[in-house]
Amino acid sequence: MxxxxxxxxxxxxxxVPAVASxxxxxxxRVMLSSGGLGYFEYEASVDGEAKLALTVPLxxxxxxxxxxxxxxxxxxxxxxxxxxxxxxxxxxxxxxxxxxxxxxxxxxxxxxxxxxxxxxxxxxxxxxxxxxxxxSAVIGPDGKTAGKRxxxxxxxxxxxxxxxxxxxxxxxxxxxxxxxxxxxxxxxxxxxxxxxxxxxxxxxxxxxxxxxxxxxxxxVPVWKASYRLTLPPDASTPRASLQGWATIENMSGRDWKDVELTLASGRPVAFHQALYEAYYAHRPEIPVEVGGRLMPTVDRGSVAAEAAPPPPAAPAPSLRLQAPKAATATPRMAVAADQLEATEAATQVMFTFPRPVSVTNGNTLSIPILDREIAAQRVALYQPETAARNPLAAVRFTNDGETGLPPGILTLYQRGKANEVAYAGDARLSAMPVGETRLLPYALDEKITIERDTAQTDRLASGSIVNGVLRYSRIARQTTTYRTRGPARETRDLIVTERRLPGWTLAKPEPKGVEISEGNYRLLFKLAGGEQTQVFDVVQEQTQQQDLRLVDGPADQIKVFASAPAFDATTRAALTKILQLQQAVSDAQRQLTQVEAQQQQVVQEQARVRANLGSVPANSDLQRRYLGMLDKQENDLEALTKQHTEAQKAVDAAREALRSYVAKLG
Incomplete structure (x- = not known):
């Protein structure tokens, strides 16, 4: 005390001065977004000027x-x-x-x-x-410690x-x-x-x-949507019961008591900025100029030295401050409807609850947001990268309601003929706008077995000669064969996902009615009941256009094209004629090459004789012999030169004949 x-x-x-409270x-009102943001709206009744207090977490x-x-x-x-x-x-x-x-x-x-x-x-x-x-501790009169003082x-x-x-x-x-x-x-x-x-x-x-x-x-914590889909006993029934629930957490730091709650599903662009932090503009520090100690040097003679003028001082950096722009006011909240209202906005779906909601700070609440019938069809979905031998049991359903569905996990139940309910599996639902269809696999369908084989071929398709160039097309084909065996007593709709090859087209089955999703074809096949094996082919093709210059094209390749059934008779005949003209060019070139080889041989022999001639005595028999050999070699070279000229003319004529013929084609 x-x-x-x-x-x-x-x-x-x-x-202490009195402070007005x-x-x-x-x-x-509270609006929670699936993007992790929360809109909180407060009210106060005031008269004239007033001060309003609002406590928020740091x-x-x-x-x-x-x-x-x-x-x-x-x-x-x-x-x-x-x-x-x-x-x-x-x-x-x-x-x-x-x-x-x-x-x-x-x-x-x-x-x-x-x-x-x-x-x-x-x-x-x-x-x-x-x-x-x-x-230190003091001992009192009664002998007990009185404590520190x-x-x-x-x-x-x-x-x-x-x-x-x-x-x-x-x-x-x-x-x-x-x-x-x-x-x-x-x-x-x-x-x-x-x-x-x-x-x-x-x-x-x-x-x-x-x-x-x-x-x-x-x-705020992201609110989560989850769904319950109950399938009817009859697999042919085109409708199923869908319930949607929302799980929310109140981590706002205060209790929610009788608030108007709205859930928004969307992905708004949102930023965070540390406005509560103090920031200071950086200024470069300029050192103080201090004169150094003077130390005159010893005079060692008449040497003139002129100091360079000091550089001009750098201008001080300017500091420009810009006031932040005023924040744009958020739109007013919509009034709650008498019943659960789901509205479709431009970029999101909003669910407004009809009655006030109370959630204690730190608590979690799960509330229904959807309960209606939806178009649903049971199918078998084959994804080879997921399961190579068996397809997946899946539900194909269409959002035929008035608003989109937020993404969430979906639990499937199967209702039996005696109205009993059994758990069938789980699936994932992505954001689903109105009118779109989703395939939701939820279990492995072991009643269907599938064998899958892939083969590729390449064939010549067509060709024509234009301006001396053979323009031909080749068709690459990939064929995927599915051998399926379905249930003995049931029929199935089998949807096969086949990777769509970039730049290729679907040749079989007909592209009409085939869906494309995330780079895959979705192909529908009907499986009849029974033990028989059904075979389905999926064919993708790519046409490749190529050119071949016929004047200097490879003869072996032209020979293949000359007998190709894909070309018409006129084109094959022209290619055959080109082969003959190319052969004539080759024969003439071979003759020219032989003459050039003979010329080279004579020139080399002349060099040898001249070398030997310089080492023999003058007016000797051997000298006279070498001189005779040189004379004969000169005569041979003269004759070979004439032959070379004729052979070159033959080559030029053969080439010109080939060029002229090719130029007339197309």
Whole structure:
């Protein structure tokens, strides 16, 4: 009790000004988006000017500052204020003590050494704080430990005097300004107790009684949709019962009591920005220019040195600040309908609940959003990458309702002939706009077996000669054969997914009625009941156009084309003629090559004879023999030169005949 009296005395006569209490806002509407955002709308009834208080979690302050909007039809907004991110740090920044100094009177006195205090009681004194020391445990008269005691030393007019803090009846600072600072610090501690929340103060101006609405958008847990599809006993029935449920969590930091709840399914573009953080523009630091020490050098002769002028100082960088743009106001919320209302917007589907909803903070709620009949057909879906031998039991259903369906997991039930219900499997439903159809596999259908084989072929399709070029087309074909055996006593609709080859076309079956999904063909085949094996072929083709220059084209390739049944008789005859002309060119070229080889042989022999001629005695028989050989070789070269000329003419004539003939084609 005495310690409490001391603390009160420290700030005992500090007058704390009265603060007008702000009016709290009441949560009325919540809209949760599957994109992880929540719209929260509050209301308050005001008369004239008013201050509205709104407490939000600390991690939501950025989003509130980004998106807060006020709807006041008869007034306007005066402004919004809230404490900083670290309010106490800023508050104690200008005080002569820190926050830990307020943990005890001893800590406060130790932090304010030199301050003058007045002590009342039996040992009354006034002086400046010199030291604050804690004594060891003291043994009382009864022999029991009396606890630790704090001894304070003051510098008074009579010198250093001490007193025990725990025995003091009254203690106060003599400086009114210091007393006010201590009192203000205690008041700030009281106002900023919440570490993880901030209270926003919103001023509104206007006249008369009216309702003010305040709304903002913050991050929330994604609400999840889940479905229950119950299949009828008769597999031929084209309808099934579909129920949809939504699972939501209240992690907003406050209870939802009788709020109007709307769920929105969509993927809006959303950003986060740290608006609650303090940012400062960076300025480059310019060093202070300090003159260096002068050190004259020794004069070593008449040497003139001219210092270069210093470079001009760089201009100081300019600082340009731009005010942020005003946030765009969010549209007003729609009024709840008398019954569950599902509406289709441009980019999302919204579900509004007919009655107010209450969810305690931290709790989870699951509520129905859909209950109706839907078009459904049972099929077998073959996906070779999922199961190579058996297809999957699947449901093909169409959204024939008035609104789209959000994505979610789907649980399937099978109703029997005696109205009993059995679990059939689970499936995944992607976002489903109105009018679209989905295939939902939920189990393996082991009553159907499938063998799959793939083969590729390539054949020549057609060709024609245009401007001396053979333009022909080849057709590459991939054939996938499915050998299926269905149930003995049931018929099945089998949907086969076949990878769609880029740049290829579907040749078999007819493309009419075939669906394409995510790069795959969906092909429907009817399986008749019984044990017989049915065979289905899926053929994809690609036509490749190629050109071949006939003047210098490979003879072996032209020979193949000359006998190709895909070409007409005229084209084959022309190619045969080209082969003959190419053969004539080849024969003429071969003759020319032989003559050139003979010329080369004679030239080499001449070189050998000339080399030997230089090493034999003059006017010798051997010299005369070598000279005779050279004379004969010169005659041979002259004859070969004439032959070469004739052979070259023959080659040129054969080539010209080939070019002329090819040029006339096409």
């Amino acid at each position: 005495r310690r409490l009296m001391i603390v009160i005395a420290l700030v005992g006569f500090l007058a 702000a009016q709290d806002l009441t949560l009325k 991690d939501q302050v950025d989003d509130v500052l980004k998106s807060l909007v006020v709807y006041d039809d008869k007034g306007n907004v005066g402004g919004l204020s809230l404490p900083g991110r670290e309010p106490l740090k800023q508050l104690f920044k200008d005080l002569p003590f820190d926050q830990t100094a307020l943990e005890s009177p001893a800590a406060l006195l130790a932090a304010l050494k030199g301050a003058e205090i007045s002590v009342g009681g039996s040992s009354a004194m006034t002086g400046r704080i010199a030291s604050v020391e804690e004594d 704090t001894r304070v030393t003051l510098l008074t007019d009579r010198g250093l005097q001490q007193f025990v803090l725990e025995d003091a009846e009254n203690l106060q600072f003599t400086d009114p300004a210091l007393r006010e600072k201590v009192g203000q610090a205690l008041n700030d501690l009281q106002n900023n107790r919440a570490k993880d929340a901030r209270t926003l103060s919103l001023a509104v101006r206007g006249e008369g009684k009216r309702t003010v609405r305040v709304a903002y958008i913050v991050a």
